[in-house]
Amino acid sequence: MPAASPEVIVHLSTADTIVSAVGSVVTWALVIYGWRVLRSDESKRDDRKELRQTIDTLIADVRIVETKSKQYYMTSPSECAVLQDEIISDQDILEARFTHLSKSTQRFQISACVAKFRTLTTGGEFESPSRTIVKADSRKIRDIALAAKEVIFSLEDEYSDIYPIRLTAKKWWFFGR
């Protein structure tokens, strides 16, 4: 085999250097790209977790107002002044949280649903000393329960719209069996 001329050796050496440099750049680019993908996924997971926690808090708040309102209408007006104030205050805080959620996400436009819940819990004879006491199976109590459920469903619907449940092929196979 003939020996390579000095010019060829210089060319090969330059090509080697270029390939090595490009390889190094590509490696770093891949590392940075991978890091960014991981960061992005992590950030999405955090956002999802934070939204879920906010919704869970709101659902708990709705349940509290629902329970207190039912108790209020089933109790004599003379015995529930404290409960009455708690409902008003809790409802106000609940609505402020809803407002914050819809402003910060530009979604959850469910004012109508929450307003209906408010009207059922604190409308009509609310705060009237001559209010009629109702039974647990009365229309009033059932309407409050239904309105609370509608608020919760609206929250869950919007959440599942933002983060639909993604089932992998494996899970589909599992569910199919």
Next chain:
Amino acid sequence: MAQDKMINVAADFSRFPGGRYLGDGPQSGERFRQELLTPALNDASIVTVQLDGTLGYGSSFLEEAFGGLIRVDGFSLSDLKQKLDLQSRNDILKYTVWEYITLAAEQIPA
């Protein structure tokens, strides 16, 4: 020319508004409407109502105070849309009040 007027419910009326009618208590929606809201709307071109700063509102208070403007005091929906400016950090509260006003307007026979 009529001047604009500002009503701060917590400062000018009560931090604990509640009840629908006068008979329900001294901080009722009916009293708020009769003593503050209606006179202000009659005198001023724009009435700003600041709703924040109270413990909260029962719907019975809100319905009587604001729905009553149409049902009892004879204001029209378009009057109130021009003259009434509601302020609160709680958007749902403002939405609810306008719902009561609109509903009261719908119930007035043409």
